[in-house]
Amino acid sequence: MPLWFCGEVQMDTAEILQKIYMAGFELETFELYPKAIGVVRGECVALLVPAHDGLQMLGAPGWKVAGRIGVLTQQNGKRVFQAKADSVDATDERVAELNTFAEELKALLRPVQ
Numbered sequence: 001m002p003l004w005f006c007g008e009v010q011m012d013t014a015e016i017l018q019k020i021y022m023a024g025f026e027l028e029t030f031e032l033y034p035k036a037i038g039v040v041r042g043e044c045v046a047l048l049v050p051a052h053d054g055l056q057m058l059g060a061p062g063w064k065v066a067g068r069i070g071v072l073t074q075q076n077g078k079r080v081f082q083a084k085a086d087s088v089d090a091t092d093e094r095v096a097e098l099n100t101f102a103e104e105l106k107a108l109l110r111p112v113q
Contacts (some may be wrong), residue, residue, distance in 0.1 A: 016054050020108050032067070033058070042080045043094075044101035045069050053111050063094060072098075 001104060019063050020039055023094030028038040036047040036058050046061035047069070062069040063081035072090055079090035088094075 012054050013050065016109065020105070023108055024103075025105070038045065039105060040064070041101055042097065044098050046102065047104055048109075056107055057102075057105070061098055061105070063088065063090070063098060079088070 002110050017037070024041060026040045030036070030039050030047070033047055034050050037055075039046045039048055043064040043066055044061060047058040048055040049058045050056075051054060060071065062083075064070065064072050064113050065081050065083040066086040068083035068086070071079060071081040072088065072095070073082050075082060075087060080087040081094070083110070
């Protein structure tokens with residue numbers, strides 16, 4: 001686990017990560033983002049970092065492209081998920097899957113009231 005999983009925040013983040021894992025997401029590390037933990041389901045990926053009330057997403061979730069996180073963008077007039085020189089088509093199905101992934105993950109990150 002990254003170094004920030006220690007001290008006072010350990011219990012809160014550990015509980016959140018356990019809840020995320022139990023909801024069917026996988027946890028991964030990404031070499032390019034050593035201070036974040038990756039949350040993956042299928043080809044959807046989000047990076048989480050510490051926040052004052054637990055964890056929060058770092059940027060927008062993306063799609064796995066050649067082992068990296070591809071962001072949604074436009075290329076030659078069509079939507080794609082792009083990571084450096086590699087890209088995959090951002091089909092309606094992929095975008096819908098990513099939106100569902102993001103909403104489910106956001107719900108799991110909300111503090112319990």
